[in-house]
Every structure is written in C-alpha cells, then in structure tokens.
Amino acid sequence: MSAPERLSPFGPEFTPGRHGASGGSPVTLAERKVDIVQVMAGRGGDAAAASAVGSVLPGPGKAEIAGSSMTVWIQPSGWLVIRPRAEEGALARTLASAAGDSVAVVDQGHGRSVLRLSGPKAGDALAKGSRVDLHARAFPPGSAATTSIDHMTVTIVKVDASTFDLVLPGNFSEAFVDWLRMAAAEFGYEIGRPA
Amino acid sequence: MLRINCPFCGIRDEAEFKFGGDASVKRPPADAGAEAFYLYAYERDNPKGWYVEWWHHVAGCRQWLKVVRHTVTHDIAQVAKAGDAVSVPQS
Ligand SMILES: [Zn+2]
Numbered sequence: 001m002s003a004p005e006r007l008s009p010f011g012p013e014f015t016p017g018r019h020g021a022s023g024g025s026p027v028t029l030a031e032r033k034v035d036i037v038q039v040m041a042g043r044g045g046d047a048a049a050a051s052a053v054g055s056v057l058p059g060p061g062k063a064e065i066a067g068s069s070m071t072v073w074i075q076p077s078g079w080l081v082i083r084p085r086a087e088e089g090a091l092a093r094t095l096a097s098a099a100g101d102s103v104a105v106v107d108q109g110h111g112r113s114v115l116r117l118s119g120p121k122a123g124d125a126l127a128k129g130s131r132v133d134l135h136a137r138a139f140p141p142g143s144a145a146t147t148s149i150d151h152m153t154v155t156i157v158k159v160d161a162s163t164f165d166l167v168l169p170g171n172f173s174e175a176f177v178d179w180l181r182m183a184a185a186e187f188g189y190e191i192g193r194p195a
Numbered sequence: 196m197l198r199i200n201c202p203f204c205g206i207r208d209e210a211e212f213k214f215g216g217d218a219s220v221k222r223p224p225a226d227a228g229a230e231a232f233y234l235y236a237y238e239r240d241n242p243k244g245w246y247v248e249w250w251h252h253v254a255g256c257r258q259w260l261k262v263v264r265h266t267v268t269h270d271i272a273q274v275a276k277a278g279d280a281v282s283v284p285q286s
Contacts, residue, residue, distance in 0.1 A: 060203045060256070075256040076203060131208045145204065148211050148254035 003088050008194065009113045011174040016193050020185035025120050027184040029177070030192030032114040032165065034068075034082050035091040038106045041077040045102030052099035053081055063144040063157045072144045072157055072167065080155070080167060082114060113173045116195075117180070118163040121187040126164060128183045132156065150179040197264075200274045203256040215249030218261045243267055245283045 008014060010031055018026065041049040050057045053071055057079055058064045063072040072080045083091055092107035099105060117126060123134050129149040133139060139158055146155045152175065155167035168176050181189065197209040217239050223231040243266060250262050263272040263281050275281045 061205065075258060131211065146255050147207070153254045 009168075009170045009173040010115070010177055014174070014177055014191060016191050018188065018190050019181065021188040024188055026188040026190045027117060027119045027122050027125050028190045028192050029180065029184070030116050030118075031194040032068075032082075032116050033085040033194050034114050035085050036108040036112045036114065036167070037081045037092045037095055038074075038104075038108050039079045039081055039095060039099070040104040040106075042102045042104070045099075046077055048099050049077070049079070049103045052095050052103065052105075053079070058142075058144070061143060061145060063142055065142060065157075065159060070157065070159075070165070072155060074144075074146055074155060080108070080112075082165075082167075085109075111170050113168050113170050115166045115168060115173070115177070115180075116159075116163065116192075117166060119187075120162050121184070122162055122164055125180065125184040125187060125189075126156070126166075129179060130156065134158075136161065150176070152176050152179075197269060197271065199250060199252075199260070199262060199271065201252050201255060201258070201260060202274060202276050203258060204252065207252070207255055211252060211254040212260075213251045213253045215251050215259065218247045218249045245272065247281055247283060249277075 008031055039049050039053060046057065055066065055071055056064055058071060058073045060073055063070050069083045072082065074080055081091070081095065089107055092105055096105040127134050130147060132145045132147045141158050141160050143158045144155060146153060152172045153169060154176065157165040157167070159165055198206050199209060199212055200206045220235060223235050245263060246266050247261055247263050250260050252258050252260060259277040261275045261277060261279070261281050263283055272284050273281050
C-alpha cells in the first residue's frame with residue numbers, strides 16, 4: 001500500500017504564478033520536495049555520523065552541498081541532512097541503522113519544509129528581515145545560518161550567488177511565505193512548481 | 196540591543212537569545228540544608244558592574260552561553276561556551 005500524496009505545508013494559496021511588480025527580474029519561490037533528517041552526534045559520535053551520512057560534515061556556519069543534496073550545520077555535532085524526496089522515512093531509517101547508538105537520528109520530513117528562493121533580487125528580499133549579513137563577502141555560497149525572521153526561526157543556506165534554500169518550521173511555512181510575499185512584492189515574484 | 200558574539204555562530208542580535216539569569220550560582224551539596232537551598236534557588240546579587248550570566252542562543256545554535264556583561268555600560272567582556280571558565284574584569 002502506498003502512502004497518500006503529501007499535502008504542502010505552504011498551504012492552498014501557494015500556487016504557481018506571477019505576482020507583485022511586473023517586469024524586471026522576479027524572485028522565484030518554490031517548495032523543494034525533499035527528505036529532511038536531523039542528525040545529532042553524542043560525545044565522540046561525530047565520526048559515526050560522518051560515515052553514516054557519507055560525506056564531510058560541515059563545521060559551524062557551513063553547508064556541504066552536492067547537487068540537490070545538502071548537509072547543513074545547525075549546532076555543535078548537529079546537522080540537517082537534506083536529500084531529494086524518496087520513500088517515506090527511508091532516509092532516516094538508513095541513517096539511523098548506519099550511525100548506531102552514539103547518534104540520534106530524527107526524521108523532520110513533517111516537521112520542517114524547504115523553500116528555494118532564487119533570482120538576482122532573492123538576497124535583497126530576504127535581507128529585509130534577516131539579522132544575518134547576507135552580502136556575498138560575508139555569506140558566500142556554502143554558508144548556513146540559523147536566525148529569526150519575522151519571529152520565525154529559519155535556517156538560511158546560500159546555494160549559489162543568487163539562490164537560497166530556507167529550512168522552515170513546517171507549521172510556519174505559510175506564515176513565512178506571507179512575509180516573503182511582502183518582501184518580494186517590489187521586485188515581483190513567481191511561485192514555481194514544487195521540485 | 197546587545198550584540199552577542201556566539202562562539203559558534205559569530206556576532207548576533209540579542210533578539211535571537213533568551214536570558215537565563217546568574218551563571219555564577221552553584222548548586223549546594225545534597226546535605227547542605229534548607230537554608231543553603233533557599234539561597235541557591237532565590238537569592239541573587241544585583242551588582243553594579245560586571246556580571247556573569249546565561250544566555251541561550253535559542254533562535255540560532257541552541258547552545259547555552261556564559262556572557263560577562265557590565266550592568267551599567269552593557270559592555271560585553273567575554274562570551275564563552277557553557278562548560279568553559281570565564282574571567283571577570285576587575286574594574
Ligand atoms: Zn550560536
């Protein structure tokens with residue numbers, strides 16, 4: 001039996017289309033269809049976590065990005081592993097059995113969401129609410145920061161010069177997009193298809 | 196607005212943190228008696244000057260930090276990880 005189609009945490013109004021100012025270069029917002037797993041290593045468990053994840057675990061303020069997968073530092077010995085969506089719960093099960101008892105693995109697939117924000121004005125829109133300096137010098141691709149935007153805790157990952165992935169608390173995804181719509185309205189924005 | 200230099204995240208605004216009170220109090224031994232536990236739970240100094248206090252980087256790395264802050268000037272002399280020792284300036 002297959003699981004029912006998952007509902008988007010971004011709500012029924014987050015439908016593809018163009019909004020806000022016309023012309024120029026719109027900011028693009030799109031839900032990423034991903035699995036999200038939180039990996040927390042206990043004392044001395046970092047090596048086991050790294051071998052389970054299968055890549056270098058980034059240090060503070062960094063994300064390790066490979067194509068559409070990424071591992072994001074969120075706290076000392078704590079990371080989010082984000083991979084293209086596959087079978088429900090499979091990623092967490094695989095990581096948990098590979099990592100063993102010194103590592104806590106928690107599926108965040110229903111607890112968090114990932115929004116991709118892209119376009120030349122993406123950083124300008126995000127900067128309106130970010131306490132973290134997003135200038136290219138201070139926050140180059142591969143940077144990650146957890147901060148508070150409009151009272152919501154958001155993990156910002158800089159993917160490339162004009163692309164950010166935002167890891168949001170699932171239940172706040174709709175509220176966050178309400179804020180982001182206002183921030184992006186002056187540039188115009190396009191809601192893309194989930195990918 | 197304080198700017199707190201988190202040892203993990205770098206300089207962040209106070210709004211990302213939650214205040215956690217005096218970081219210098221020590222839990223007395225179990226047999227220390229009611230008076231010692233009363234002082235431990237309720238009595239706090241209110242110094243004019245340097246103070247060592249807990250701040251929780253709740254909207255960041257979620258770590259508890261020790262901050263050495265001057266209660267008059269709001270200068271911050273040091274921010275340390277929870278388990279690290281801090282030194283308090285003399286003046
Ligand atoms: Zn921090």
